[in-house]
Structures are given as structure tokens and as C-alpha cells.
Amino acid sequence: MHSIVIARYNEDISWITQIPEDFEIFLYNKGTPITDEAVLAKAHHVIQRPNFGRESETYLHHMLNHRRDDDEFTVFAQGGPFDHSPDFLALLANWRDWAELQPLTCQWKSQENVPPALVLDTYRQYHPDTLRVRPERFSLMTWGPLEFIDTGALGTGLDYRRVHGNLADATNIAAHFLGLAELDDLAREAASHALGVFCYGAIFAVQNRRLLMLPSRNIEIMSFLAKGANCYGYVLERMWLHFFGAKFEAKTCPVVEFDRLPGLADTGAIAA
Numbered sequence: 489m490h491s492i493v494i495a496r497y498n499e500d501i502s503w504i505t506q507i508p509e510d511f512e513i514f515l516y517n518k519g520t521p522i523t524d525e526a527v528l529a530k531a532h533h534v535i536q537r538p539n540f541g542r543e544s545e546t547y548l549h550h551m552l553n554h555r556r557d558d559d560e561f562t563v564f565a566q567g568g569p570f571d572h573s574p575d576f577l578a579l580l581a582n583w584r585d586w587a588e589l590q591p592l593t594c595q596w597k598s599q600e601n602v603p604p605a606l607v608l609d610t611y612r613q614y615h616p617d618t619l620r621v622r623p624e625r626f627s628l629m630t631w632g633p634l635e636f637i638d639t640g641a642l643g644t645g646l647d648y649r650r651v652h653g654n655l656a657d658a659t660n661i662a663a664h665f666l667g668l669a670e671l672d673d674l675a676r677e678a679a680s681h682a683l684g685v686f687c688y689g690a691i692f693a694v695q696n697r698r699l700l701m702l703p704s705r706n707i708e709i710m711s712f713l714a715k716g717a718n719c720y721g722y723v724l725e726r727m728w729l730h731f732f733g734a735k736f737e738a739k740t741c742p743v744v745e746f747d748r749l750p751g752l753a754d755t756g757a758i759a760a
Contacts (some may be wrong), residue, residue: 490583495543496522503608505530508581511563515552516546523663541714542721543690547728552704556696562587563693564728571597572689574640575619577637582619586656588695589732591687594622604636623685625737626726628662628678647719662736665723669710674730681736686726698732 492511494504498519505526507513515531516523518539522528537546547564554562569576579592588606594611596602602701603624605637626633631645648665649655655664662684666675678684713720730736 490561490563492565493547494565494567495546495693496567497539501527501567503570506568510583510585511580511600514550516544516550523639540713544607544713544714544721544724547690548707549715551702552707552711555699555704557700558696559588561693562696562699563592563691563727565592565691566689569593571595571693572586572687572691573620575621576691579619579621583693586693588698589729590690590693591621591623591729591735592693593688594620596688602638602640603633607635622709623687623729625683625685628682628684628736629658629659631661631723631726633680634683641722644722647717651717651719661723662727662730665720665727668713669706671706671731678730678736680740682738682740684726684736685729685734687729690725690728692728693734701733702731 490511491514492507493514494501494516496515496517496519500525501515501522504513504515504637507530512533513531514533514535515527516535516537518537520535521536528534537549539669541548543564543566550562550564565576566572569592572595574578574594576592595608598605598608603622612620624633625635626641629645630642631648632638632642648661649657649659652664655661660679663679666678669675669701669742705728710724714724
């Protein structure tokens with residue numbers, strides 16, 4: 489049986505009664521007590537957790553305590569997924585079409601215009617008949633997306649640098665954070681690339697055997713970090729897919745010394 493992990497604060501959680509029967513429901517509650525009888529009857533597990541660490545701490549807690557080596561899926565979601573994934577329930581019903589690592593969102597919040605409506609409209613032109621799933625590529629240095637200016641994401645990058653003593657602007661934030669988490673191989677991989685990929689709202693599905701790619705020791709370290717500086721939760725939001733197999737992109741190259749200024753032909757921008 490598949491699992492769905494829901495990190496709830498005070499969101500209206502009545503929608504879980506519509507989750508397909510294929511899923512065992514783990515409802516982690518960090519807010520007011522849940523009294524809705526229909527919700528309590530539907531959820532297989534209702535676990536009260538202290539209110540710290542945002543959804544990142546909830547996810548990590550679950551990963552540490554529920555590890556299975558099989559091909560079933562675990563879905564990770566916030567208590568209010570529909571701002572980020574208008575088609576969320578339909579996506580759950582179509583789990584047979586998922587990849588082993590499956591993003592499940594298309595946006596942050598339409599009312600916040602993130603991504604801008606123009607970006608989403610263009611996406612829909614190319615994918616008019618599919619359920620809405622749109623991963624976002626972002627800079628490992630600035631933390632901002634590629635296709636538009638997101639001041640919130642750029643602010644996360646600035647906050648992270650300040651927390652760590654005003655790191656240089658060109659610091660690869662992903663590599664630095666992965667180093668803190670003692671994920672050394674992944675840190676080296678990030679350090680040699682410029683781009684990552686994430687899904688808004690930290691809402692995704694992953695086959696259980698891929699969850700074993702994240703060792704318990706590193707989960708414990710990141711759980712500790714998630715309880716600290718606020719920026720760590722936003723950094724983790726952009727790292728989840730990479731923990732479980734998503735590749736970094738745009739490999740960077742070492743600086744090359746030229747005895748003259750390189751022309752376009754030297755950079756491969758035009759044919760020689």
C-alpha cells in the first residue's frame with residue numbers, strides 16, 4: 489500500500505476524505521487538535537508533533553521512522569496542497585503514471601503571481617491536456633528561479649549567507665548546505681553545477697526504496713538544522729528531489745587562462 493504523509497498546522501484538512509483508498513494516511517498535526525470525525529475516521533495515523541521545523545522536520549521525522557525497501561510510493565504534502573497543486577487529488581488517483589521520483593505541483597500561489605501568469609500560461613499552451621505538474625529550475629548560487637524574478641527566493645539566499653557569516657555572493661548554497669548535512673558526495677556534485685530543480689510547496693512522491701538513499705545519520709543532522717534558522721526550511725524545499733536521484737544541471741568548468749581574450753568561437757557560441 490502507498491503512503492501519504494501530511495504536514496498539517498491549522499489548515500482545513502477535510503479534503504483528506506477524498507484521498508484514494510490506495511494510500512495509508514499519516515497525518516502529522518502541529519496545530520490545533522483535529523476534531524473532525526470524518527477526518528479522524530479516514531486517517532490511519534494521527535500523530536501530534538511539536539510546532540517547530542515546518543514541514544521539513546515532519547518529513548524527516550517520518551523518513552527516519554518509516555523506512556521500507558519496496559516499490560510502493562510515499563507522498564509528502566502540506567496540509568493545504570491545492571494552492572501549489574490544483575490537480576492534487578487527480579494526481580493521487582493517477583499514481584500508476586508516476587515516475588519513481590514524481591513532482592506533484594505547478595506553482596507557489598497564483599494569487600501571489602509566483603510563477604507569473606505568463607509563465608504558467610505558456611506552460612499550459614504546451615501541455616493543454618495534462619494534469620498540472622511543473623518543476624522549477626533554480627540557481628544554486630542565488631536560490632532564484634531562471635524564468636522570472638522571485639524576491640522571496642532571492643531573500644532566502646541572502647538570509648542563508650547572513651546566517652553563515654555573510655558568505656560570498658558566488659557561494660554555491662546547495663553545496664554548502666549539503667556539506668553541513670555531511671552528504672559529501674552530493675555536496676561535491678552540487679559544487680560542480682549551477683542549477684537545481686524543485687517542486688513548489690515541497691509536495692512530491694518517491695518510491696520507498698529511493699528513500700533509503702538518505703542515510704539515517706544525515707536525516708538526523710538535517711532534522712536538527714530544520715529546527716534552527718528559518719532559512720533552512722526553504723533550502724530543504726529545493727533539495728528534496730536531489731536527495732532521491734534528481735540530477736543537478738549546467739555543469740560548471742574551471743577557470744581557463746587565456747593568452748588573449750576568448751572570442752565567441754572559443755566559447756562554442758558560434759561555429760568556428
